[in-house]
Amino acid sequence: MAKFKKKSKTSQDIPTAALPDIIFMLLFFFMVTTVLRESTIMVKQSIPKATQLRKLEQKKLVSYLYVGKPTDTKKFGAEPKIQANDAFIEIEGIIQFIEEEKGKLAENEKDQITISIKVDDETKMGIVADIQEKMRDVNARKLMYAASRRAD
Amino acid sequence: MARSGRKLPAINSSSMADIAFLLLVFFLVTTTIATDKGLTLTLPPKADPNEPPPDITKNQRNIFKILVNSSDRILVEDEPLTDVTELRSMVKEFILNFGKADQDAQDLYNTLPQSLKALSQQSESSSDFPKEAVVSFKADRGTSYDIYIAILDELQGAFYEIYGERIGLTADEFRGLDRKKPAENEKYKKARDGFPMNISIAEPTKIGGN
Known part of the structure; x- marks a missing residue:
């Protein structure tokens, strides 16, 4: 009978010495990109999807308004509110x-x-139209409807 | 006296990866990558109460009417429409109709790439030329925001596609143009020249909703 058994000298272990470094790299990436929210959102937020999105260029010029049903409907009712x-x-x-x-x-x-x-x-247009009306009153005419990307 | 001969105490670092993993998972969970994206819009200035609203002398053929009622039914040019995605090509055909082009519009038409020229039907009953053409979009207070955004998305998409095609870009690439860079700003201006984004969003009616 021929000998089939071959002795391989290469080690089967994957060197894991660099693993902590890789993990740390990922860790730093997420630490840097994380934005801890300053305010807790108290309304339901499921942002509509759209395709023709544009990015805002200057973040410091942006202010946010949140509109939706309050998450705590017992306390604040089920009507959409502005936060x-x-x-x-x-x-x-x-x-x-x-x-x-x-x-x-x-x-x-x-x-x-x-x-x-x-x-x-799930909000109706009425409240959105009211916001736009008020924005025009104070001459803040730049508006963005926040939306997330829809893959199609 | 220096203590010699003693081995340096080594810290066991095999659990380092575990600690890093733990931190990593924490940040993964808490992270919300900032999504400052959306549909941009500039509202018209507030109407002066002392001045009467301007008379509308626009020809009906130059207005592309979209109405949405409180039960989210869509009426486009007096015809019901069920599939929102059809709007984009309809709007593109409407803007690029060039029914009664004057000299300026004829010059504009000649600068268009072949793909856009092909959409021009020069129909008597549709828009005269892009500067005159207005897309009018009117919703109701009871219309759901979802539909509103979907329609606005299609309308803006139609314009961005035209802009992009004029300078050989896709709509995505056009929207990504950075106007702070002179070369890209130049492109942006070239694409929009003669094609204002005439989307008129009327104040919603008050039939349904609060």
């Missing part, structure tokens, strides 16, 4: 909110303020 920063505001409060946000910007940037509205996709 700015950390609190719910009424439609009339938008004017004050935008003025405050404008106050944080330099004089020549005040008209450039962009309001990004993150609206839950």
Whole structure:
């Protein structure tokens, strides 16, 4: 009988010495990209999907409004509400909110303020139209409907 | 006296990977990669209450009407429409119709690439030329936001596709143009020259909804 058994000298182990380094690299990536949220969102947020998305160029010019059903429906009811920063505001409060946000910007940037509205996709248009109306009142005319990418 | 002959104490580092993994998982879970993306829009300035609203002298053929009611039914040019995705090609044909082109519009037409010229039907009943053509979009207060965004997406898509095709880019590449770079800004201007994005979003009606 012939000998079939071959003795291979190469080791079968994968060297794992570099594993911690790889993990650390990933770790740093996520640490850098992470943005810890400043305000907790108290409304339901399932952002609609769209294809024709554009990126906002200057982040400091952007203020956010969240619109949707409150997550705590027992306390706040089931009607869609507007959240700015950390609190719910009424439609009339938008004017004050935008003025405050404008106050944080330099004089020549005040008209450039962009309001990004993150609206839950189950919301009706009425509340969105009201927000737009108020934005026009205070001459904050740049608007973005936040949306996520739809793959098609 | 230096203590010699003693071995340096080595820290066992085999659990380093575990610690790193733990941290990694934490950040993976808490991370929300900032998604500052969406459909951009510039609202019209507030109407002056002292001035009466301007008379609309626009010809009906130059207006592409889209109506959505509170039960999310769509009416496009007085015909019902069920599939939103059809809108894009309809709008493109409407804008590029060149029914009654004046000299300027004829010059504009001549600069278009063949693929866009092919869409021009020069029909009497559709828009005269791109500068005149307006897409009018009216929703109801009871229309769902989902449909609204889907339609707005198609409308903007139609324009971006035209812009892109004019300079040999896709709609995606066109939207990605960085206007801070002079070369790209030049392209952007060239693509939009003569083609304003005439999307008119009317104030919603108040039939359904609050």
